[in-house]
Amino acid sequence: MTTHTPFTEKYKPRAFNEIVFGSEEVKIMMQMYEKGFKSGSLILWGTQGTGKSTIANLLPAAIEGKKTTVDVIHAKEIKGNLYQLINRMQNGRNLAHLQDQRYYLVIEEFAFHDENCSVFWTELDKIQGDSMVIICTNEINKLPRSLTSRCECLEVLPASPEQFLGRAKWILGQEGLLLSDPVVLKALQSVAHLRDNRKYLRHLETVVGMYRLQQDGLVVNAR
Template identity: 40%
Template sequence: DYINDRDLKPLILHGGVGTGKTTIANLLPDAIEGKKAEVTRLKAVEFSSVTDVTEVFGGPPMFYKLFTTNDQKRNYIISNEINFTPKAAIAFRDVIDDMIGHTQFIFTTNYIDQVDIALRDRSNCLAVPPVTAKDWLSRAQWILQQEGIALPDDQLLKILTTQLQVSSSNRKLLERLEDFVRSVRNPPNNPGGIIELAPTPEPINPLMAA
């Protein structure tokens, strides 16, 4: 709906650590515009009072930066971890009400219950669940192939499943894949990390074989 211009409500992406909320938030403006979009990024932790909010959204120079579309369908404001203080949240409600017609707000948080209830009411709250091992399989195989490593799907699934049982974080899973690649390239019995390749046998001449 956002990509097809059917929804302008602020979007709050929430879920556990490392599930890809920030990645989605960063990609969405480009997907809406069909090109590289200009985005304004805010840090919610910098807003602790009504004055803090007013200074950013109340007038020049930020005013003109936020209200210039630059041939875009809309303006974009992204903020991670929008756990505003109560006073800042109240002021931010008015900002959203004033700007919702032309500005797409995209927020992320690990703790949706801590987000101001009125901001939640003004927004679409979308849970970003952790991916499964099967979701990751094709991408993980591609990563290993780029490193010249071949591993059967069932073995790779075991590695992915084990890691996701420890942590649902995509970042941690990528780190685990990096560790696996290093272990293959530099195993304990090959501390130098030198990979020996068996010589390729000469093709058999069918006439000689006969």
């Protein structure tokens, strides 16, 4: 039996230039970080499935121009203990400095307002220049103002069908399926209301599956 890899894994961006941005503003800002025209801590916020984590994990390598170690921590791991997070940051920075590297930390689903938050943003002030912290959150309204004021805050929007069209046609081509722009666009538009880039990939997977069933002689109406 052939092992099937879901499109959400098979075709997720592996390099920064494969990301489909839903906002020209975010795309330009990311290019500025990549080229070294901007630096400092970053907050990427928006609904699920818009590519926040993908951007956060691929941006460091784009900045460095090579594969780069990224320290990723989920907010649930620290269970609101900001001192644990600060220790993680300090240890990571020390190790990176020993290796003559810049320290990159990605914090997933950071969404709490704690009385001890001041110790975290104080630490952020210390590391500016030799480290970069990227925070991903679905709920920016839960972050304290003293934190958001210290970071570049960017809303990551889902890609529109038109923006995702080129990537979709490339994916279909990799699967041996050549469809016209209007057909592919219609397929993308059917799930655009879900505002989730992963839904595009799942729907393309369905489209490919239906066409392959047709090739096997089964009666399926491909959409």
